[in-house]
Structures are given as structure tokens and as C-alpha cells.
Amino acid sequence: MHRTVQFKSTWVNEPVFDENDNQEAPGARDLAEAIAAVVADHVSAVTRVENHSYYGWSFDSSYDGATFEHVLNPVDDEGYLTVRYVGFLVDRIRFRKPGKRFDKYCELLRTVLPLVEKTSDFEWTD
Numbered sequence: 001m002h003r004t005v006q007f008k009s010t011w012v013n014e015p016v017f018d019e020n021d022n023q024e025a026p027g028a029r030d031l032a033e034a035i036a037a038v039v040a041d042h043v044s045a046v047t048r049v050e051n052h053s054y055y056g057w058s059f060d061s062s063y064d065g066a067t068f069e070h071v072l073n074p075v076d077d078e079g080y081l082t083v084r085y086v087g088f089l090v091d092r093i094r095f096r097k098p099g100k101r102f103d104k105y106c107e108l109l110r111t112v113l114p115l116v117e118k119t120s121d122f123e124w125t126d
Contacts, residue, residue, distance in 0.1 A: 001102055002084040004125045005109070010118040013074045025051055028074035031116075032057035035072060035081065038115050042108055063105050066091065066098070079119070083109065 011034070013027035032049045036059045040046040045062040052058035056073040067086040072079055083106065085091075091098035106124070113122055 001088045001098070002082055003102075003106055004080055004082040005113065006123045006125075007079050007081070007113070007119050008077060008121045009074070009079045010077065011074075011079075013076065026056055026074060028072065028079065029057055031074065031079060031119075032059070032072045034116050035070070035113070038112050039070070039109070042112050060086070063108070064101055065096075066101050066105070068105055081113070 009028070009031055011028050011031035013031075015023050015027045016025040018024050029049065036046050036049050039059075039061055043061045043063040047060045049057050049059045052071050056071050058069060058071045061068050061070065069084045069086050071082045071084075073082070074080075085098060085102045085105075088098045088102070091101070110122070110124070113119070
């Protein structure tokens with residue numbers, strides 16, 4: 001299960017290229033670090049930010065006994081943050097009510113993401 005939030009950002013978004021003009025890393029790493037830092041203040045653990053397939057940045061968080069993967073894809077002056085519940089199906093089989101847990105986590109993100117400086121206009125897909 002996953003959801004994506006689209007938002008505006010004024011963070012620098014310049015990808016890193018090698019000498020042959022091949023992209024080595026996406027832009028907006030500082031934005032990804034800022035998001036991870038804000039989330040870290042409200043969950044039990046956050047992994048470090050890492051490159052995700054040359055097109056974005058990812059990190060995981062632990063909250064309420066579950067793991068959530070976050071992937072940030074920056075595009076010009078916008079960002080797309082996709083959040084995925086890792087182990088959703090396993091938790092569903094175990095009757096752990098993962099849908100409610102995921103909703104609770106997304107509500108937390110709705111509250112804390114606007115705290116990330118230089119971001120605005122958050123729109124969620126549900």
C-alpha cells in the first residue's frame with residue numbers, strides 16, 4: 001500500500017552529472033534530508049537518506065511497530081514523496097489492521113511535512 005504527496009519546493013534541485021553527462025545523482029538531496037529530519041522528530045527511527053535509482057532519494061522510518069519507505073522524486077520546483085507500508089500484506093494476514101496504521105501514519109505526515117522549510121501546497125493522492 002502506498003500514497004503520494006505532491007508539493008511545491010524552493011530547495012535547490014540540481015542533479016549531479018559525470019564528465020560524460022550521465023546523471024550520477026538526482027537533485028534536491030538537501031530537501032530529502034530536511035524531510036527525513038522532520039519525520040525523525042515524530043517516529044521511533046529513521047534510516048539515512050540514500051540515492052534511489054538515480055531519480056530520487058529514499059529513507060525508511062519506524063512508527064507504531066511498522067516500517068514505511070519514503071521515496072522523494074524532485075521535478076523542477078515540485079516534489080513527489082511516495083510513502084509505502086513495508087510488510088502491509090504480512091500484517092494484514094496477521095490481523096494487525098495495517099490499513100488503520102497506514103492511515104494514522106499518513107495523518108502524522110500531513111501534520112509534519114508542512115514543517116519542512118521552503119515547501120508548500122501539499123496535495124495527497126488517496
